[in-house]
């Protein structure tokens with residue numbers, strides 16, 4: 001029978017060394033069913049018996065809700081209500097043997113681990129090993145840094161933090177989430193990585209959209225990554241809108257949280273691509289929802305598109321998305337710097353007039369408006385390189401334009417920079433089919449935090465633009481790294497869309513940007529982490545104040561975003577909480593800073609706001 005989650009469900013091992021401080025624990029999570037067909041479907045669902053008669057695994061259901069007194073805290077291994085081995089075995093049989101019980105990958109670095117293997121350990125420092133691992137997130141602090149790759153543990157080298165390896169905040173959905181929404185101590189997590197099915201639908205019709213959608217589409221498994229979608233795009237000569245990094249899941253967290261793309265000023269957000277979704281809800285049932293659904297299922301479809309499906313309403317197994325015509329993307333890349341900084345790519349123009357640098361900086365962002373209005377995307381990053389040196393890298397990205405057209409389009413920017421004393425006259429220019437291999441290099445998991453801002457068009461008007469730019473400049477001068485993306489995913493660009501749950505601010509946004517600074521969370525004390533976060537908030541607050549009516553992109557945000565409910569979802573938040581209560585009243589799904597998550601809190605005592613601790617209801 002079931003094959004859907006060829007991917008897996010993993011409980012926490014009982015047998016790991018557990019430190020006093022960090023005891024692993026279990027969420028009672030939904031057990032999705034699986035299917036032998038390429039997509040989860042009606043013929044392979046859990047039975048009522050599976051769902052109702054599984055005392056250790058609490059499914060939400062109307063049937064049992066009345067009798068369930070939800071416990072205040074989720075269980076941890078060692079708790080009386082932690083499932084017995086026999087119960088795990090039973091679950092494993094239901095899943096056709098797909099249950100995993102993995103150790104953190106860096107356990108190979110620890111002599112106390114049964115998996116100790118120094119040579120395997122050495123590879124962890126260079127590889128993006130989290131991509132194909134069921135328990136590793138991309139940001140290590142989210143697990144509480146309890147089992148970091150640590151080389152030569154017996155030396156007094158740089159890694160003087162922890163000499164033990166415990167399960168901590170592992171395990172997780174393997175993935176890209178930056179703030180620990182894919183991890184949780186004691187969690188039973190569902191690995192969607194292997195849900196790789198793909199079906200081309202040349203003549204798909206969706207009447208719930210306005211106007212109705214009629215045209216090519218594809219039905220993809222939720223584990224498809226951009227690099228997988230690419231091969232199919234080539235085969236069928238189509239474009240599937242996705243994030244800009246080859247390994248991001250195209251149809252899991254990216255779409256659920258909004259999903260911005262290099263094509264957003266043309267085709268809108270990820271949520272605008274979705275025409276229908278297959279989802280397993282907290283009652284253990286598989287459902288197909290779309291704009292044609294009615295009542296609560298229609299609301300679920302709305303919420304899954306921007307409300308952050310991210311461990312909130314259900315497990316998305318497949319999505320039908322629009323297939324656009326194949327399109328080329330042309331990129332003009334250049335850099336300029338004040339004093340002797342070295343950018344990574346593109347020709348660099350170095351000047352020695354600091355004020356000219358900042359005037360050029362403003363000119364670049366002012367050019368963001370004509371760029372997005374022409375369907376383009378302006379990628380930028382600016383950084384202080386010390387001693388009063390700054391460097392700015394710019395990529396003018398134009399979908400559907402040739403090299404000659406793109407260079408012509410960028411001429412007014414070059415002319416403006418020249419008039420400001422920055423003699424930029426050329427760029428490194430490339431053109432390729434959108435989705436062609438790029439940005440492949442990804443390193444091992446990192447350990448950083450940052451914050452996001454969505455800049456409404458008004459913050460670029462003549463009244464607010466100077467103060468907006470000044471707030472950013474001050475942060476860069478203070479040593480923060482600034483990464484801006486100009487894009488304009490208006491409702492019009494998301495043609496044939498059904499209203500979605502993304503923050504309405506997205507529709508007026510002309511720039512999404514991140515402010516970050518490398519803080520070594522692995523080696524910092526709790527006080528240092530708190531101080532770094534305080535500083536980040538201070539500079540972010542100035543940017544927030546300069547951009548009234550803005551928001552924050554939940555997929556690339558800070559867990560400590562002030563009033564995150566409003567910043568991530570704006571006026572949609574209240575309705576999203578209703579949908580969450582309707583579909584998951586017992587809190588089977590939980591992740592930090594997601595809809596309804598205020599009702600619970602992780603008791604993490606490591607100063608990191610990580611997922612390493614017991615999850616309990618807030619209050620009584």
Ligand SMILES: Cc1cc2nc3c(=O)[nH]c(=O)nc-3n(C[C@H](O)[C@H](O)[C@H](O)COP(=O)(O)OP(=O)(O)OC[C@H]3O[C@@H](n4cnc5c(N)ncnc54)[C@H](O)[C@@H]3O)c2cc1C
Nearest residue numbers: 175176177181182243244245249252253254259260310316
């Ligand atoms: C290198 C890099 C580049 C990025 N580029 C972009 C970009 O260009 N545009 C952009 O918008 N964002 C981008 N992001 C951010 C990205 O959107 C988020 O990190 C997003 O959470 C990734 O989704 P995922 O499914 O790969 O990650 P995961 O960490 O697996 O999942 C993220 C969250 O979604 C939940 N989730 C995942 N799959 C499902 C499912 N099937 N059903 C229910 N819940 C699910 C997880 O439980 C978790 O809470 C980038 C991130 C990285 C690290």
Ligand SMILES: *[C@@H]1O[C@H](CO)[C@@H](O)[C@H](O)[C@H]1NC(C)=O
Nearest residue numbers: 052062063064065066067068
């Ligand atoms: C719920 O409780 C009622 C009343 O006590 C009982 O009749 C019913 O059988 C219970 N249902 C379940 C599923 O235990």
Ligand SMILES: *[C@@H]1O[C@H](CO)[C@@H](O)[C@H](O)[C@H]1NC(C)=O
Nearest residue numbers: 092093096097098099100101
């Ligand atoms: C689940 O069953 C499979 C097949 O029998 C087995 O290989 C695997 O180890 C089991 N998983 C757990 C966690 O026991």
Ligand SMILES: *[C@@H]1O[C@H](CO)[C@@H](O)[C@H](O)[C@H]1NC(C)=O
Nearest residue numbers: 109111118151152153154155
């Ligand atoms: C580290 O030290 C322990 C205890 O002294 C020893 O048993 C072990 O072999 C050492 N490991 C390495 C990699 O040197």
Ligand SMILES: *[C@@H]1O[C@H](CO)[C@@H](O)[C@H](O)[C@H]1NC(C)=O
Nearest residue numbers: 236237238324325326327328
């Ligand atoms: C692919 O699609 C593009 C855009 O529609 C079209 O111009 C091109 O001719 C197509 N190529 C092939 C090989 O069909």
Ligand SMILES: *[C@@H]1O[C@H](CO)[C@@H](O)[C@H](O)[C@H]1NC(C)=O
Nearest residue numbers: 326327328329400431432433
């Ligand atoms: C993309 O550009 C290449 C040349 O660089 C060209 O051969 C191809 O036809 C273009 N494709 C589209 C869809 O415009």
Ligand SMILES: *[C@@H]1O[C@H](CO)[C@@H](O)[C@H](O)[C@H]1NC(C)=O
Nearest residue numbers: 338339349350351352353354
């Ligand atoms: C600034 O740069 C110009 C041209 O590169 C050079 O001639 C001049 O000496 C520099 N001025 C200073 C103060 O370094």
Ligand SMILES: *[C@@H]1O[C@H](CO)[C@@H](O)[C@H](O)[C@H]1NC(C)=O
Nearest residue numbers: 340341384385386387388389
């Ligand atoms: C800054 O300048 C000082 C003095 O010239 C020099 O010693 C130092 O290395 C410089 N720092 C950086 C980061 O370039």
Ligand SMILES: *[C@@H]1O[C@H](CO)[C@@H](O)[C@H](O)[C@H]1NC(C)=O
Nearest residue numbers: 458459461462463464548549
């Ligand atoms: C810019 O936007 C702000 C906020 O909406 C508004 O108060 C101001 O009048 C606008 N200025 C211009 C010139 O449109």
